Amino acid sequence: MNIIIFGGFLGAGKTSLILSLASFLIQKNLKEVHQNDQQEVQSPYLQSPYLVIIENEIGETGIDHKILRSGGYEVRELFAGCVCCTLAADLTVMLNEIADTLKPQWVIIECTGLAYPGNIADTLNRYGKHSDPIRIVTVVDAERWEELAEVAPILVEKQVQEADVVLINKIDLADDEVISLVEDRIHSINASAKKIRLSGSGMIPGSVWREITGANGSSEEVTEK
Amino acid sequence: MNQRNHPNHIEHDHVDLSHESYHTDHDHTSHHAGHDHGALLGAAEEIPAVFSQTLFLQFDKDMTENAICALLYDWLTSIQHWALFHHHYIGHIKIFAEFEEGFQLWLSATGREISVKNTAMKLPKNPVRRGTAAVTAIVFGTDEASLKVAVLNGWEETLALQSGKAAI
Ligand SMILES: Nc1nc2c(ncn2[C@@H]2O[C@H](COP(=O)(O)OP(=O)(O)OP(=O)(O)O)[C@@H](O)[C@H]2O)c(=O)[nH]1
Numbered sequence: 525m526n527i528i529i530f531g532g533f534l535g536a537g538k539t540s541l542i543l544s545l546a547s548f549l550i551q552k553n554l555k556e557v558h559q560n561d562q563q564e565v566q567s568p569y570l571q572s573p574y575l576v577i578i579e580n581e582i583g584e585t586g587i588d589h590k591i592l593r594s595g596g597y598e599v600r601e602l603f604a605g606c607v608c609c610t611l612a613a614d615l616t617v618m619l620n621e622i623a624d625t626l627k628p629q630w631v632i633i634e635c636t637g638l639a640y641p642g643n644i645a646d647t648l649n650r651y652g653k654h655s656d657p658i659r660i661v662t663v664v665d666a667e668r669w670e671e672l673a674e675v676a677p678i679l680v681e682k683q684v685q686e687a688d689v690v691l692i693n694k695i696d697l698a699d700d701e702v703i704s705l706v707e708d709r710i711h712s713i714n715a716s717a718k719k720i721r722l723s724g725s726g727m728i729p730g731s732v733w734r735e736i737t738g739a740n741g742s743s744e745e746v747t748e749k
Numbered sequence: 750m751n752q753r754n755h756p757n758h759i760e761h762d763h764v765d766l767s768h769e770s771y772h773t774d775h776d777h778t779s780h781h782a783g784h785d786h787g788a789l790l791g792a793a794e795e796i797p798a799v800f801s802q803t804l805f806l807q808f809d810k811d812m813t814e815n816a817i818c819a820l821l822y823d824w825l826t827s828i829q830h831w832a833l834f835h836h837h838y839i840g841h842i843k844i845f846a847e848f849e850e851g852f853q854l855w856l857s858a859t860g861r862e863i864s865v866k867n868t869a870m871k872l873p874k875n876p877v878r879r880g881t882a883a884v885t886a887i888v889f890g891t892d893e894a895s896l897k898v899a900v901l902n903g904w905e906e907t908l909a910l911q912s913g914k915a916a917i
Pocket residue numbers: 532533534535536537538539540541588636637693694695696697722723724725726841843856857858864
């Protein structure tokens with residue numbers, strides 16, 4: 525079971541990018557199933573889901589799970605708290621149950637914008653039943669980076685520090701000079717993380733998701749939002 | 750997916766981004782839905798106020814998708830204006846509204862342009878009379894009670910500006 529944690533500040537574009545990644549993974553799975561010709565495919569949602577998304581929101585009323593469900597994806601939700609602290613135990617129980625019952629190939633966890641994704645990975649590595657390494661993807665809002673470095677400096681720096689991959693999002697809203705400054709700053713916080721510039725409001729090249737998931741495939745494909 | 754950027758663009762340049770402007774003197778544990786990050790964050794202004802509720806929308810006249818879209822857009826604009834006017838910092842304000850015939854709208858704002866998306870890509874064939882709106886507003890530099898008043902008053906005022914009447 526592959527696990528990807530999506531972190532990043534409020535409104536950075538986590539849900540938008542998860543929609544794109546989810547579409548990529550489902551298309552990839554469909555292609556593989558067709559290629560292997562092992563079973564007749566009626567819909568992307570095979571008996572046991574290939575992908576499960578766990579949505580965590582601070583508010584008591586969730587919104588993102590509805591958006592993802594309206595895209596047709598299998599979603600579990602944890603509301604009114606944060607999986608990096610108050611809901612850490614609930615997340616572990618939920619993930620272990622998913623591993624036991626649904627056994628998906630992929631689990632994507634969307635944290636709240638205030639979460640420290642490294643805390644979540646630590647908890648899951650300690651108490652989770654999965655064996656594969658967890659990848660942390662942090663989404664950064666290029667347009668708001670400078671502001672956020674003032675408003676929530678500890679939070680945004682730590683979110684970047686803990687990432688394996690940093691997606692520098694909303695590049696359509698920032699000019700090249702600003703994007704380069706953001707990239708330099710991110711590099712100085714976390715030199716080893718892979719940094720990728722993109723725009724969640726456009727088409728994301730499949731190569732981005734292949735790089736993150738380690739999947740094979742042609743480089744031309746793009747994924748829908 | 751459809752995306753529409755309303756011409757009524759909100760400028761951000763009158764927001765004071767100095768640290769002082771986010772200082773709050775409210776209790777850090779009671780107003781953010783159990784998110785206990787005070788010690789970790791180490792800065793009071795990093796803990797936002799949260800409003801999160803599902804509202805039942807009942808219109809007393811037939812509404813087209815465009816009228817609903819404009820209404821929700823203006824509502825979100827009013828919340829955003831309130832936050833910017835008081836020098837609060839917007840984390841994220843989002844609305845997910847669902848109506849008859851599977852018509853859904855997702856609106857979102859982080860202090861600048863408001864984005865509107867028709868998530869299910871469906872338009873109602875008949876006029877709409879009712880729906881629900883899940884609203885989450887996460888704003889720094891204010892408290893939960895003030896945020897709640899701003900969101901709910903914003904809705905009432907937006908309705909009052911419409912020619913028709915509707916109620917939550
Ligand atoms: N212009 C532009 N808008 C984007 C981009 N990515 C996301 N958005 C918009 O930014 C807003 C916030 O995006 P979300 O995907 O909801 O962000 P999030 O990080 O999931 O937000 P929370 O879960 O509330 O923390 C939405 O209106 C998106 O349509 C982008 O690359 N460019």
